[in-house]
Amino acid sequence: MKKIFNLFIIFVLIFFAIAIIGNAESVISTVKYSFQIWINNLFPALFPFFIISELLVNYGFVEILSNLFKPLFNKIFKINSATAFIFFMSLLSGLPSNSKYARQLYLENKIDEHEASKILMFSHFANPLFILGTIGITFLNDKHLGYIVMISHYLGNIIIGLIFRNFHKSNANCNIEHINHKPLGLIMSESITHAIDTLLLVLGVTTTFLVITAIIFNNIDMPIYLKTFISGILEMTQGLKYVSDLNILNKYKAVIITAIISFGGLSVHLQTLSIISDTKIKYLPFLISRIIHSIISSIICYILV
Numbered sequence: 068m069k070k071i072f073n074l075f076i077i078f079v080l081i082f083f084a085i086a087i088i089g090n091a092e093s094v095i096s097t098v099k100y101s102f103q104i105w106i107n108n109l110f111p112a113l114f115p116f117f118i119i120s121e122l123l124v125n126y127g128f129v130e131i132l133s134n135l136f137k138p139l140f141n142k143i144f145k146i147n148s149a150t151a152f153i154f155f156m157s158l159l160s161g162l163p164s165n166s167k168y169a170r171q172l173y174l175e176n177k178i179d180e181h182e183a184s185k186i187l188m189f190s191h192f193a194n195p196l197f198i199l200g201t202i203g204i205t206f207l208n209d210k211h212l213g214y215i216v217m218i219s220h221y222l223g224n225i226i227i228g229l230i231f232r233n234f235h236k237s238n239a240n241c242n243i244e245h246i247n248h249k250p251l252g253l254i255m256s257e258s259i260t261h262a263i264d265t266l267l268l269v270l271g272v273t274t275t276f277l278v279i280t281a282i283i284f285n286n287i288d289m290p291i292y293l294k295t296f297i298s299g300i301l302e303m304t305q306g307l308k309y310v311s312d313l314n315i316l317n318k319y320k321a322v323i324i325t326a327i328i329s330f331g332g333l334s335v336h337l338q339t340l341s342i343i344s345d346t347k348i349k350y351l352p353f354l355i356s357r358i359i360h361s362i363i364s365s366i367i368c369y370i371l372v
Contacts, residue, residue, distance in 0.1 A: 086282045097281040101274040104304055108201065109269055112194045114262055116160030120168060121258035128152065129177055144228045145236040149177045150186040158221070161194025162331055166339040166348075167265050173346055180347035181235035187339070187348070188356035189228035193220060193328045202324055206311035212321045215371045219325045223364030227356050234352070269338050276302040276334040299323075303332035318372040326365035330357050 087094050123129070129152045136151040149172060157165035169183040169190075178186070195217060203213015280301050284294060295313060299306030310323050336357070340350050 083279070083282065086286065087278070090282055090285045093281050093285050094278055097277050098274055101270070101277045105266075105270045105273065108197065108304070109273070110266055112196060113160055113164060113266060113269070116156065116164065117167065117262035117265060118255075118258045120156050120160070120164075120171070121261060122254060123156075124152070124171060124175065125254050129172065143232065144189075145232045146185055147178050147182045147237050150182060150190075153186050154190045157190040158192045158195075161197060162191055163269065163335050163338040163342065165190040165192070166342040169348060170343055170346055173348060179237075180349070182237050183343075183346070184349040184352050185231065185235050185237075187343075187353045188231055188234075189224045189360075191224060191329070191331060191353075191357060191360065193217075198328070202307065202328075206307055206324065207317055207320060209317055212317060212372065215368060216321050216325050216328070219364045219368035219371060220329055222367055223329055223360045226363050227360050230359070231352075231356065265342065268341055272338045272341065273302065273304075273334050276332070276337075277305060280305060295323075299327040299330075299332065301332060302334045303327055303330075306332060318369075321372055322365050322368045325368040326361045329364040330361040 129149055132151040132155065133148040137148045140146050140148040140151050140154075150169075153165055153168040153172065156168050165187055169178070169187055172178045173180065173183045198217040198220065199210065199213045202216055203210045207213060207216075280298055283297065289297075291309070291313065295306060295309040298309045306327050307324055310320050310327070313320060313323075336350075336354065339353060343350065
């Protein structure tokens with residue numbers, strides 16, 4: 068069975084290698100477009116928060132947040148209150164930062180693999196500036212709808228947390244006193260290195276999925292609605308652009324966009340899977356919660372608009 072699977076992978080890789088050669092011009096422009104997304108949107112939004120988060124962890128901010136939000140996370144979500152750091156930092160910096168923060172706290176033994184897997188389920192936040200700016204103003208041309216998309220997307224996360232509150236219940240707290248033994252210079256250099264490594268991974272995965280999408284669309288003729296669906300499933304940003312071009316009412320565009328960002332696209336899923344691959348953190352709960360999140364948040368958006 069493994070040999071058959073390996074042969075299948077080899078066949079797929081050879082097919083895409085030939086397809087890349089046959090669609091060289093389109094592939095090159097797609098890679099350039101991917102770099103533009105990374106440089107203009109992803110890097111500026113994520114890099115500062117990745118650096119700040121590393122510094123905050125090293126100087127005891129996780130413990131401070133844990134003590135502040137014990138009632139909320141212990142009693143309402145039934146999870147280690149140290150995960151409050153992951154929740155709020157992910158809300159500020161946007162996806163896929165939750166997986167980076169969860170891995171970071173897991174490796175520092177502040178949370179276990181079950182708590183990390185659980186917090187990933189309801190900390191999948193698109194960057195608020197991305198929602199209000201890129202989605203609200205650029206794609207929908209309606210700032211009011213941007214706020215509705217953001218509220219629907221964020222409420223969906225909270226509902227997911229409530230639905231799965233009894234999944235791996237934990238009342239553990241982070242009460243230990245934090246003592247930092249590293250000099251600031253070493254912390255800064257490590258923070259920058261870790262941030263760049265993660266962002267390069269994001270760039271690589273995003274580019275790969277955009278190239279796959281370009282090859283499919285160049286070789287298979289399909290209607291715009293099917294292109295929109297496939298793009299939304301594979302790579303979120305390109306899917307959102309296709310939605311903005313649809314000839315439908317803005318309210319329906321907002322609902323579809325909310326569903327796409329709540330699912331995240333397989334590109335974001337692979338980024339998450341890659342980041343947690345060297346840990347015992349589980350991916351399957353994240354996948355299931357994204358499907359449910361997509362349904363719940365789009366229903367909320369439909370009601371609000």
